[in-house]
Amino acid sequence: MRTKQNLMTAIDLFCGAGGLTRGLMNAGIRVTAGYDIDAACQYAYEHNNADASFMLKSVAELSAEELGAIYPKGHTRILVGCAPCQPFSKYTQGLDKQNDHKWGLLHEFGRLVQDLKPEIISMENVPDIYRHSVFLSFISTLENAGYHVSHQDAYCPDFGVPQQRKRLVLLASLFGPITLLKPQKLKTPRTVREAIASLPALNAGDEHSEDAMHRASHLSPVNLKRIMVSKPGGSWRDWPSDLVAKCHRDLSGQTYPSVYGRMEWDQPSPTITTQFFGYGNGRFGHPEQNRAITLREGAILQSFPEHYEFIPKGRPISFAALGRMIGNAVPVRLGEAIGHSIKQHLKHSTRREQHDRESFPCNINS
Numbered sequence: 001m002r003t004k005q006n007l008m009t010a011i012d013l014f015c016g017a018g019g020l021t022r023g024l025m026n027a028g029i030r031v032t033a034g035y036d037i038d039a040a041c042q043y044a045y046e047h048n049n050a051d052a053s054f055m056l057k058s059v060a061e062l063s064a065e066e067l068g069a070i071y072p073k074g075h076t077r078i079l080v081g082c083a084p085c086q087p088f089s090k091y092t093q094g095l096d097k098q099n100d101h102k103w104g105l106l107h108e109f110g111r112l113v114q115d116l117k118p119e120i121i122s123m124e125n126v127p128d129i130y131r132h133s134v135f136l137s138f139i140s141t142l143e144n145a146g147y148h149v150s151h152q153d154a155y156c157p158d159f160g161v162p163q164q165r166k167r168l169v170l171l172a173s174l175f176g177p178i179t180l181l182k183p184q185k186l187k188t189p190r191t192v193r194e195a196i197a198s199l200p201a202l203n204a205g206d207e208h209s210e211d212a213m214h215r216a217s218h219l220s221p222v223n224l225k226r227i228m229v230s231k232p233g234g235s236w237r238d239w240p241s242d243l244v245a246k247c248h249r250d251l252s253g254q255t256y257p258s259v260y261g262r263m264e265w266d267q268p269s270p271t272i273t274t275q276f277f278g279y280g281n282g283r284f285g286h287p288e289q290n291r292a293i294t295l296r297e298g299a300i301l302q303s304f305p306e307h308y309e310f311i312p313k314g315r316p317i318s319f320a321a322l323g324r325m326i327g328n329a330v331p332v333r334l335g336e337a338i339g340h341s342i343k344q345h346l347k348h349s350t351r352r353e354q355h356d357r358e359s360f361p362c363n364i365n366s
Helices: 019-026 039-048 064-070 101-116 127-131 133-144 192-196 221-228 251-255 295-301 319-327 332-359
Strands: 008-013 030-036 053-056 076-081 120-125 148-155 166-173 211-215
Touching (some): 008 019, 008 332, 039 053, 039 319, 064 101, 076 101, 101 133, 120 133, 120 332, 127 133, 133 148, 166 332, 211 295
Parallel strands (some): 008 076, 030 053
Antiparallel strands (some): 148 166
């Protein structure tokens, strides 16, 4: 029997390296295409997500006609995406963000929804986005187009992500009310130890011979001294005074206790940012090895599969490019939860339709 649940196809806007796409596929949803303007993401996206094509194109240049032609006829159309979150992030507080070109991308998402009218929509972003008028306008656009809309904050450890990341997840449907499924209660969250303790030990500046992504950035002599006296879960306040940077001695530096810190083995990691590979950029020191976490460790903490390939073998490693791919990604397990929520909604909406037909049968003699 053909139903909304088993005939469904998704397109991923702002797809990046494929975290959301991989999660949807793990949940059993077909993803046929991903759109992004970062060409460096194409290999990771297509190599790890069979049958999904990477489209190097800005969402601002997309038309509903182009998207509509990609969806198979008769399928429930799912449109998902994570508009770049930098304009809405607490990490960019104090900056003039109104002139950031990324600010309007959520409007472009809304334009495509209005023109295409896909049956299901999902958008993921930072929790602070709800404070901004562009988000409220996006919700109004959906509701005026006939969508049932919900949005809720998701604490990623509740969904099996070994990282203290918080995200806002919006779901919308033309079929009826839809919401993110409540996570199964975990006795304890997945920890840094569970995620990365089994990876081979490395020194700062080294890489593993069998996995170029398991590579740690170099440390300067003074930062090597600093990490050697850093405690898991601690900060630069634990150091001898001669190692404390001048900017931290100043009053303004007192508000940044988490920089130059080590992760804790038996807790989820802090939020993985695009700069997670640098010891001085947050609490990104390995719990016991004297180095920052590696690119591979950051990807695993984002719940990417351990062997997810981000670049072709033999390609030079760029910490900046790969850090951006990994840090900007939707955690795969959160994407999987979104996928299961969509499938459950479609299953229930199909049942409701079947019940309505059985309760109010058509009288052919009327």
